[in-house]
Amino acid sequence: MIRDDLISLIQQAALKAQATGDIPIFSLPDVVIERPKNPEHGDYSTNVAMQSARLAKMAPVKIAEALIAHFPAAAFIGKVDLAHPGFINFTLSDSWLAQQVAVIEAAPDSFGNSDAGQGRKAQVEFVSANPTGPLTIGHAWGAVLGDTIASLLTATGWDVTREYYFNNGGRQMRLLGESLRVRYLELLGQQNPIPQDGYQGDYLRWIAAALVAEHGDGLVEAGVDVFRNKAELSIFANIRATLARLGVDFDVYYNELDLYETGKINAAVQALSTSGYAYQKDGATWLRATDLGLKQDRVIIKSSGEPTYRMPDIAYHVDKLERGFEYIVDIFGADHHATWPDVLAGVRALGYDTSDIQVIIHQFITLLRDGQEVKMSTRRGEFVTIDALLDELTTPSIPGRDVMRFMLLTRSADSSMTFDIDLAVKESSENPVYYVQYGHARICAILRKAAEEGFSPGEYADGDLSLLVHPAELKLLRKMIAIPEIIADATAQLAPHQLSHYAQGLANDFHVFYHECKVVTAEPDERQLSLARLRLCAAARIVLARVLGLMGVTAPERM
Template structure:
């Protein structure tokens, strides 16, 4: 019996007894809250349902709690239900009912933890979207890990997710990138506002190698710049895509910002806003009435020189996304993009969409630390630490796990020495080792001829068995919370908790018969519990995009 199953049983029992006592059961909440007590001596689970509803029902909390307790104790799945304090209910499950969690996990397999919270919803998840002017820096790398994990979690919760990379190939940053390439190609100093790092010289040389006559006299500067723009951006973007793919992050759509201008989508979106009256002219520029929709100031969309401001592309991009039928447009942006939250929501409303259909997550900064000192510079990029630097230092699994296991609301320091170590102090090693240990256990069982058979889960009465079963039963709720709150770190932290609970179970319970002993029914039940633990750990690791090794 999972916590969700128990919650349903409690509500059904409460409804029945309240009706029997002519008390209005409509005051019961839609979902009953069930929690594990801090002190395991109080029971397996507890609920404050009676305290929550007694006043509205017109009865005393302890009286209502006692009614529910008596009804629950009549159920085969409940070993004990008792009233504590002002009206708390402490509940202990029957071993057989508790063990049904194990059966359910083994039957569900890779789908265990999945749900229907977002069933029928189509979500556009845009993340990373780093400018193609250099390798992906640590902020973008954090989103590569967190965004990919969030996409997996939302899909596991029933959503249809399109992972999208917005390719910023329009504007002044691209102009600076091209100027930097040209300077290197001509063996000149990079402009003061240009991009440094060895990668600029590498790309410039690749352009020259592919087009030997690109700098020939007689060619106009505009032609040369356009060729370097086209070739240089494509080479940089290929590198970015290769880095992401090696990092385990893939996208369904790579959307080019420049296409919004070339296709006329920006002009059409601006015309739509003018027609609706949500765009007005002042001081020679065109402004979005964003303050009418909760923004702190109106935003310039067309500057006084006639050129589009950056938000013009954002507006056209919104129209494009909603035109593709998405119910929710989810943006994952860097720490310097707080202003975008109100801006994008205002633009959506000005276009006639619901502000709730636009959601922006902001990720804080990441630092690498080695020997207690912050690592300041990349060997390749010159000024920033990149995705490639992080992977080279600690590997893909450790990098992804380190980036996912903390809330994106807070800045993050990654200790390279810790995350490269093969010790239980390294969280990803700790979790992966638990999975490998479980796989080793399965191999040993097979060599001994011990199979699952039809386990008797009522034999799982040891304290550590109960702890492990209850932890396994929490996984669906953890996935649901991670999806609803957009917090993939909950999955990683759960995996660490599960690994710890498993190790304690392993240390206290003889899972397989000792040498020379005959296998007993309890061995089969414990082997099934171990198999369920292995499956749940594998599912959790998959949701954060980290491998579940069978040997370490």
């Protein structure tokens, strides 16, 4: 990447400046390369001279002057400037920029990728909803975040496993079975109240109707376990189908029950007790979390002998590490913010390093329809399912999946999300997904029109890139070649929303280029320029399709 190359060149310049005595001998601090907000300050900038002033006992400006004087020649650098009080600004070479079209053409499916992960094993756990009801819009955010992060990790050289963890035992599943039994008996004329904290959603009426159709009154005497199993099978089939509609496919579905059957939970509890990190109090087993840097100890085994949800999660994360994953990403909803520190503390207490376990907590989503907030409560059965919203978001121009995925990637996970349905289905530049996809479709239309007018792909594939000198062309090129850094940063920071922001910026720069530069002209003396611009368009299409692909969004050829 350009940033890495600049860091290397700055380090070389420092060694040369020290060898000539222009600056004293000292260890250069870590070089940080940033993009200036003001384009007049170049494409990249560093404050390393200011960071070195105390170490060198020298004015930042003098250090910067020495570094610039000894800066090695590099084809991609057009200009190196000093800006007070000691910034060094770098401007990319226009001719080098134009030639990057060929680099993009050479790697249409992988431009921007890296081998940072070096094939190491990574796991992304997301969604992980228990089979107690349909997936809702809240689950959708976690699904899109996780799937996109997994794609980013793959693009940066990791061997990625997408994993879904679920619990089909415990109190909530029993309540689900009891609630379904009530709905089943209700259809047979027996009226019973839904149990306290039971499930009210209409989806249980639909499952009950299917049971009546299949079994008649043959399940009247059946126990709760039968209804729990029937509910689980039906709901999980629906969950998988919903995820498929959203474009999410898991490699592993991990059942919490496996942790019990293999003895991993008991083994973890025993190990915590042996190490002194678990103790008995009031008939319960407690995790000595205060010895692990947390504010209070936590119950991990209730006095009834039933584990709290923390204990299986501790055992599950140990299992992840035992399976050889070197990088683990957990994506949870906001309701988990208080529990995950306890889980990681328990894993550390068992002797494992948790520094490579990253936890993302995404906030709640506020859904707007006709400018009004849509009220939701899963327990009361008042919620908007992913399936229903996908149907509502689908328009003649854009599939609902594209709209949902793109819109859910417009905000960082730690920000509140307001999902405006009216905006999401609007076919105008106000709608970011429409704007970006229209950019790709426009490029395709330009290339089709060019072919009709006698500009074949074979001809513009050899277009003279040195003719790309217009400011709008160069600005577009600058945006296009930024994708390696966007992918690297979005991966390192686990911030896939950067992709949507980049896509919008790229589409905007293309639209500006399109309006300022006539791509196809019939004038014979401008044919070579048309060929060069068509080649630029084709490369822009590659980059725009790449970023949309990472987001799991289609790149339409017509809209």
